[in-house]
Amino acid sequence: MDQRRSQDGPRREPIRSPGLWIAMAVIVLAGVPFYLPAGSTRPLLLGVPYWVAISVAFTVVFAAFVSWICLRRWNVVEPEEQAERGRGEAA
Structure with missing residues (x-):
């Protein structure tokens, strides 16, 4: 994977995106799963209550989403680094 992704475009910080x-x-x-009935354990999915499967699934979705943000939406190259890189290419 290209390690210089942050230097390809303009500076973006997803923290500013509502x-x-x-x-x-x-x-x-x-x-x-607060929206599920209290005390419910049936049906079982792979031997665990369904609310556990829901929670684990959304944990994986959250991790994938944050990873996508960091890899694709975050570009925080500092202006000094960008100017230094520009000088290096000009020489």
Whole structure:
């Protein structure tokens, strides 16, 4: 994988994007099965209560989403680094 991805485009910080925060909040809230009936353990999925499977699935979704944000949406190259790189290519 290309390790210089952050230097390919303009500076972007996803922390300033409210849509990403909303998506993260929805994933976290969906992973906490408060919306299921209290004390329910049936049906079992692979030997565990279904609410555990729901929680694990949304944990994986959250990890994948945060990984996608870090790999594709985050570009925080510092202006000094970018200027230094430009000088190196010009020489």
